[in-house]
Amino acid sequence: GAAGSQDMLRPRLVLFGDSITEQSFRPGGWGAALANTYSRKADVVVRGYGGYNSRWALFLIQRIFPLVGLPPVATTIFFGANDAALPGRTSQRQHVPVEEYRQNLKTIVNHLKDCSKSMVILLITPPPIDEDGRERYARSLYGEDARRLPERTNEMVGVYAGQCIELAKEMDVHCIDIWSKMQAAEGWQKLYLSDGLHLTPEGNALVHKEVVQALRGAGLKPEDMPHDFPHHSKIDGIHPEKAFQ
Amino acid sequence: GAAGSQDMLRPRLVLFGDSITEQSFRPGGWGAALANTYSRKADVVVRGYGGYNSRWALFLIQRIFPLVGLPPVATTIFFGANDAALPGRTSQRQHVPVEEYRQNLKTIVNHLKDCSKSMVILLITPPPIDEDGRERYARSLYGEDARRLPERTNEMVGVYAGQCIELAKEMDVHCIDIWSKMQAAEGWQKLYLSDGLHLTPEGNALVHKEVVQALRGAGLKPEDMPHDFPHHSKIDGIHPEKAFQ
Numbered sequence: 001g002a003a004g005s006q007d008m009l010r011p012r013l014v015l016f017g018d019s020i021t022e023q024s025f026r027p028g029g030w031g032a033a034l035a036n037t038y039s040r041k042a043d044v045v046v047r048g049y050g051g052y053n054s055r056w057a058l059f060l061i062q063r064i065f066p067l068v069g070l071p072p073v074a075t076t077i078f079f080g081a082n083d084a085a086l087p088g089r090t091s092q093r094q095h096v097p098v099e100e101y102r103q104n105l106k107t108i109v110n111h112l113k114d115c116s117k118s119m120v121i122l123l124i125t126p127p128p129i130d131e132d133g134r135e136r137y138a139r140s141l142y143g144e145d146a147r148r149l150p151e152r153t154n155e156m157v158g159v160y161a162g163q164c165i166e167l168a169k170e171m172d173v174h175c176i177d178i179w180s181k182m183q184a185a186e187g188w189q190k191l192y193l194s195d196g197l198h199l200t201p202e203g204n205a206l207v208h209k210e211v212v213q214a215l216r217g218a219g220l221k222p223e224d225m226p227h228d229f230p231h232h233s234k235i236d237g238i239h240p241e242k243a244f245q
Numbered sequence: 246g247a248a249g250s251q252d253m254l255r256p257r258l259v260l261f262g263d264s265i266t267e268q269s270f271r272p273g274g275w276g277a278a279l280a281n282t283y284s285r286k287a288d289v290v291v292r293g294y295g296g297y298n299s300r301w302a303l304f305l306i307q308r309i310f311p312l313v314g315l316p317p318v319a320t321t322i323f324f325g326a327n328d329a330a331l332p333g334r335t336s337q338r339q340h341v342p343v344e345e346y347r348q349n350l351k352t353i354v355n356h357l358k359d360c361s362k363s364m365v366i367l368l369i370t371p372p373p374i375d376e377d378g379r380e381r382y383a384r385s386l387y388g389e390d391a392r393r394l395p396e397r398t399n400e401m402v403g404v405y406a407g408q409c410i411e412l413a414k415e416m417d418v419h420c421i422d423i424w425s426k427m428q429a430a431e432g433w434q435k436l437y438l439s440d441g442l443h444l445t446p447e448g449n450a451l452v453h454k455e456v457v458q459a460l461r462g463a464g465l466k467p468e469d470m471p472h473d474f475p476h477h478s479k480i481d482g483i484h485p486e487k488a489f490q
Contacts, residue, residue, distance in 0.1 A: 025280040032277035035270040035291065043290060046280065051477025059489040060474055082477075093482035229305055232296025232327075237338040244304040 009070075010228055011042040013215070016057070016064065016108075017078030020127065020199060020207075022048030028201030030208040037212055041225040042073065053082040053096045054104035061111045071116035074215055077108055080126035080164060081197060084157045090138075091151040102163040109171050120218040121173040122211065125161035127203070128179050129154040130189035133196025152197070174218055176210045254315075255473055256287040258460070261302070261309065261353075262323030265372065265444060265452075267293030273446030275453040282457055286470040287318065298327040298341045299349035306356045316361035319460055322353055325371035325409060326442060329402045335383075336396040347408040354416050365463040366418040367456065370406035372448065373424050374399040375434035378441025397442070419463055421455045 015021045015031050024031025025046060035044040047064050049057070057079055065071065083101040085091035096104070105123065112121050129152045138146035161179035168175030182192045182203065189196075192203035199207065230243040260266045260276050269276025270291060280289040292309050294302070302324055310316065328346040330336035341349070350368065357366050374397045383391035406424035413420030427437045427448065434441075437448035444452065475488040 022284060023281075025277050025284065027273060027278070029277065029281075032270050032274065032280065033272070035277070036268075036274075039267060039270065039291070040294075045288060046284070049285075049474060049477065056477070056480055056485055059485065094477070229294060232294065232301070232339070235301055240301050240304065 011073040011225070012045050012070075013038065013042050013220075014045045014047055014064070014072040014075045015078070016047045016075055017124070018048065018052050018082055019050035020048070020081060021046065021076070021078050022050045023198065024048060024204070024207075028204050030199070030204040030211065033204070033208040034211060037208070038222050038225075040228040041222045042220075045072070051082060051094065052079070053085075053094050054079040054101050054108070055083075055096045058104055058107060061108055065112060065115050067115055071112075071119055073118075074120035074122065074218070074220055075112055076122045076124055076211060077105065077112075078124040078126075079105070080160045081152075081157070084126060084129075084160045085151055086153065086156060089149055089151040090147045098160055098163055101160055102167050105164060105167050106171065109167075109173055120215060120220060122214050122218075123164055123168045123173060123175045124207070124211075125164045125175070125177050125179045126157050127193065127197070127199065128183050128188065129157050130193045130196040133189060133193055135196075137195040137197075174214050176207075176214055178207060178210065181210060182206065256318040256470070257290050257315075258283065258287050258465075259290045259292055259309070259317040259320045260323070261292045261320055262369070263293065263297050263327055264295035265293070265326060266291065266321070266323050267295045268443065269293060269449070269452075273449050275444070275449040275456065278449070278453040279456060282453070283467050283470075285473040286467045287465075290317070296327060296339060297324070298339050299324040299346050299353070300328075300341045303349055303352060306353055310357060310360050312360055316357075316364055318363075319365035319367065319463070319465055320357055321367045321369055321456060322350065322357075323369040323371075324350070325405045326397075326402070329371060329374075329405045330397055331395070331401060334394055334396040335392045343405055343408055346405055347412050350409060350412050351416065354412075354418055365460065365465060367459050367463070368409055368413045368418060368420045369452070369456075370409045370420070370422050370424045371402050372438065372442070372444065373428050373433065374402050375438045375441040378434060378438055380441075382440040382442075419459050421452075421459055423452060423455065426455060427451065 015024060031044060031046050082094040083096035085094045087095045109121055112119055131150045131153060134150055158179055165175055165177055182188045185191055192200055194200045235243040276289060276291055327339040328341035330339045332340045354366055357364055376395045376398060379395055403424055410420055410422055427433045430436055437445055439445045480488040
């Protein structure tokens with residue numbers, strides 16, 4: 001009903017991705033920080049699915065992004081870290097060939113464009129891999145039984161990142177090349193990555209900064225967006241009703 | 246439409262309150278932590294309005310909690326810190342007499358009960374006030390021009406907290422007496438409060454712990470709630486579609 005959708009008028013930013021998105025509300029997480037940046041301007045909705053690749057993501061898009069109803073004003077699409085798991089290694093079940101990864105991203109972007117012509121679509125490349133960090137992590141879990149060969153390499157993830165960037169250009173949507181941005185910093189391996197793959201608070205802060213910059217560049221500046229109900233300083237102590245008319 | 250409401254099936258936990266709720270997605274915040282606790286089980290929706298008292302909150306409830314549409318499964322109501330600002334002091338514009346505070350909470354609770362018979366309604370008392378912390382904060386802003394008399398006292402906030410607790414009993418809804426819980430700890434003044442009123446990360450952690458405990462006690466245990474889409478380990482590498490039927 002009309003009254004039921006009133007509250008829905010607060011714009012939604014949807015974060016769609018794998019564990020790096022799912023974990024974005026942990027302490028220092030980029031999702032929580034984004035919710036704070038858009039406080040009283042937009043709702044940040046987490047749709048992160050740990051372990052998922054872009055192939056499995058396709059099973060979700062009709063449900064998460066129905067073609068009817070009010071679409072999000074912006075969506076981040078952050079897959080690839082699992083797609084890039086190498087075939088023949090311990091995480092091969094999650095592997096998706098790079099051509100298919102690109103095609104899957106294209107299917108997701110096309111679906112979002114079908115949902116809304118004005119939605120800001122923001123692709124994010126997978127972050128770089130710290131192979132030493134992954135090995136230490138595997139040994140911490142499995143000791144001497146840990147896999148001898150890396151399940152992901154930074155080089156291969158870079159191939160996926162490159163396809164993500166190219167696709168964004170082809171489809172004229174926004175893109176954050178977090179794979180390159182992270183590697184621009186000295187000691188990025190331990191600075192930004194906690195287990196060689198997931199983000200430290202510093203890594204989360206970088207993703208947050210880049211996402212905010214991209215959203216602002218796409219026209220979603222919090223200071224220009226309508227405030228959800230009047231600021232308390234605008235409310236008259238004697239006649240508060242005036243502020244709410 | 247039916248398809249449009251599919252995604253709405255993920256339960257919502259709404260946090261309704263003043264600045265202590267609005268700021269709950271800052272680093273270490275209790276709202277962000279709650280979103281993480283209910284990851285893939287429920288969406289946490291912030292409806293915090295800095296500076297608001299329970300009187301001004303009444304102007305929002307029809308919009309935030311429409312009587313039609315899918316209601317939240319749980320709502321926290323966290324007002325009183327501004328109502329308890331003393332008349333005749335610097336924050337008097339926000340003051341609401343304690344009898345009216347109780348009546349306003351009752352109006353909010355009755356409205357939520359009208360929205361849904363099964364909604365978990367959780368009142369939270371205002372936190373205690375560290376008068377020394379408030380004075381230091383005022384001096385940091387205004388120097389020697391700072392107010393000489395406290396704009397809030399812990400004793401008076403305690404009166405509001407008591408009315409909140411009594412009302413919760415009268416209306417048979419859940420209540421967290423955070424005013425008392427915080428004061429049970431040695432050095433609560435600086436441990437839990439950053440400026441004598443708002444929460445430190447430790448204060449946020451305590452609120453998070455208490456809210457989770459209350460929600461669990463009311464039947465909202467994350468481990469028993471449906472998982473949003475299958476865990477990745479349940480997805481067959483060759484026939485992923487089976488997991489999504």
